[in-house]
Amino acid sequence: MGGIGKTTLAKLVNNDTEIREHFTDGVFWEVVGFDRHRANPSALDVMKSLHQTLHKAFKSSKSRPEDFNPLDVDDGIGKLKKALQGKCVLLIIDDVWKIDSIDWIHDVISDTGRVLITTRNEQVLSRPGVGVHRLGLLDDDSAQELFRWYAFCRFRATGHRVPPNLEPLVVEVCHECKGLPLALKVIGSSMSGIFDREEWRRVLHKLRTATPLDTPAFKESLMAVLTASFTDLSPVLQNMFLDLATYPEDCEIPVAPFLEMWATDAGIEDTKEAEWLLKQLELRSLITRDRPSFSEAIPAPKFPFPGTCGSCSVHDVLRDMALQIIRDGCGMLQRKRLYISPLELQQLPNFSQGHARVEAKVISFLKPKMRRDISHLQDKGHDDSEIQIVERLFAGCETPNVEMVFIGAANQFSAYCNSSMTLANTRRHTTVDTRRHSTSRPTINRILGALCRPSSTLRVLWLPDCGFECLPDAISCLKGLRYLGLPGCADLKSLPDSLGELESLQALDLSGCGSLRQVPPSIGNLKHLKSVSFIAEESALPIVTSEDRTSSDIHFVNLMFDLPCLETLRLQALDKEWDHLRLAPLANHCESLRELWIVLAVMVEDNVLCGKGASQ
Structure with a gap:
């Protein structure tokens, strides 16, 4: 199920200090992904990408990343196993769709290493000895806590207090999100700073008229719920969000060129206004700004050109x-x-x-x-x-x-x-x-x-x-x-x-x-x-x-x-x-x-x- 928090939980593992101290040779993040509009990455694709990440971290001078050209999967397993021999590493493999892409990973990790895989397809984790942690939807209390934080508490120290006149509407809106974290986050962010009852009623009506999330057509239902947040954007923000969607899935999107492009639009004065508008998309949780480079074994350095060299991503x-x-x-x-x-x-x-x-x-x-x-x-x-x-x-x-x-x-x-x-x-x-x-x-x-x-x-x-x-x-x-x-x-x-x-x-x-x-x-x-x-x-x-x-x-x-x-x-x-x-x-x-x-x-x-x- 998309939007349930798999990658968010994996990021917490990635950034945990004790985990990084335990895996002395590094914690590495690799996104496999699957764009529904292209072929699924093959095992060799993922091997080449992982080898490039490891080569950069271990600073090997004996070979170059482009020299890694395995003849087949078995050849690739042998080369990666040699690179990881004796290494105490944690490999976090995010967003795996098919078992063929990643089944070989268990054969290359050393006895002191570990692998964490996130996937929507449980068959990917069907190998004997693999532990499976299934994420479920949030219960009512947890869902309301998450929603209230994004809608009321994200930028103000007000605790989890909700204006009494909005309390029943908040409960109903949370109910329509059916405990799905992504829906709660996006809809909650879109309502941040809004205290007008009529506006809350309007959003609740839009959610109720969408296909319910607890139907078999879950994907279509989720799209309908999230689209309610999109339609509330100004035309300029809608265009900016759709422009970012032209970037391939699972790629970090460089911010600087898009700011320069948007600044040429007649409705946007300059790059500073473009950056302010991009911030509005971030505040609505439609994008994530400056995601760190998880492929590094150490925290990524801050960019020396503030405001121009960051990146963003779209779920x-x-x-x-x-x-x-x-x-x-x-x-x-x-x-x-x-x-x-x-x-x-x-x-x-x-x-x-x-x-x-x-x-x-x-x-x-x-x-x-x-x-x-x-x-x-x-x-x-x-x-x-x-x-x-x-x-x-x-x-x-x-x-x-x-x-x-x-x-x-x-x-x-x-x-x-x-x-x-x-x-x-x-x-x-x-x-x-x-x-x-x-x-x-x-x-x-x-x-x-x-x-x-x-x-x-x-x-x-x-x-x-x-x-x-x-x-x-x-x-x-x-x-x-x-x-x-x-x-x-x-x-x-x-x-x-x-x-x-x-x-x-x-x-x-x-x-x-x-x-x-x-x-x-x-x-x-x-x-x-x-x-x-x-x-x-x-x-x-x-x-x-x-x-x-x-x-x-x-x-x-x-x-x-x-x-x-x-x-x-x-x-x-x-x-x-x-x-x-x-x-x-x-x-x-x-x-x-x-x-x-x-x-x-x-x-x-x-x-x-x-x-x-x-x-x-």
Whole structure:
């Protein structure tokens, strides 16, 4: 049963001090997950993910994570058993759906190690000797205590007191939630600070008219109850919540790019207002902010860039609700948001030029976390490869309303958001060769060509971890583009001169573009550019080049500070560049600048250590 508290209980185990002290070699968190719109992760998928986590924690110098390529499950068991030999570890495996994905885990753990698995499918725990703890629904007293805390006590020291005139209504609303923790939490949060009896009666009526939770159609009933909280949101908050649902299940969602994207909306003034609105979703328990990295054996460090580098997550039941709202009985091409899952790709028509019209304002195709081997997305001459189907959608359809497009790898971008910005003297994670694991270069180039049309209404273009070397000159057609996100595009070597013609551009994200060596001076023409990020491992700042690719006398930093509307600048510089930056006079020259973040990267024995310099 979803929403009953399995993951919440497992997190308590994960964070317990005595448990961490007992398991001297570490407590590790691994999410398996199961997106209903893609294939279930295989045993080898989970093995590769776990090996990467262990490799990072144990700091093995004898092998690299990418060297772990077991021939079959038995081979993988042997290698993981060797890695865990003699290790006193606790492996917490969250959200397992099928026994085949994880049955091998019992064969790799040492005698001093333990495994904790959360699942909705009891068959996963059917192996002899496995203890099973079944979570049930809350009794009336516990349900009311949880509900009252979220509705009345979460932000005020009033105990569990409820206004007497609301007491009967509170009891009735709790009753409609049927003891399910997620429903109690979300509905309770939505009623926080509301003391009007008529409003409570209205919500109670909505819950009573929904399908009761104690019927056989439990999932549909739960969706109906949770949707009552969604429909009470303002249109702006509804859109923000649905935008987050385009991110693949069980992936942490990087907050920074979404704040930048939302700030380009006419109804949101800037990133600060966007962050305040995101906080409202958190207060309503529709999202969880800044979830720690449970894959670490030690507590994750705080992010050095407050307010910009956190992450959030959406409970998979709430995400299912959002996707259900997005579909809402509409055909794929008629939806306002087109979230293209691998399963739904097969339902798309065989487009021919100009014979289809897509009504969506948001189109998303992001690869999920567990798909670490994404070779099936590459161009191999197969007509039905996933990325080619996406290409045909953009090349063969009219998209007159599209404002936001997301294409790329969610797992890689999330890694850049979390690991590229570290505290002083913190060793970086192993660099991933994205040229081996990125979206097919020829196909993504054709998709970009199809998007860059003179009639384009595109406002946001987000391409995390895509494998192109340069943007097309035709990008100048996107006159309304306000956000261009290219995080993790490790093959990107240069930007076209035509980039300077994007007269509406407000945010440019080049985080993780480690091969970027040249930028055109035309960037100085971007008079509305407010935010620039360039943070890439082991990379010097790019050189400013003229149209004939000869070096310019203008330094990249000087070019940034000459932007008249620049408010936020995030840069990484190698130590040898630090003395030449002369930041203080430049920062004083840029009157619009609000935030300046500099990560100083120092090369020590072929490893990058980074410290933080900041001026606000």
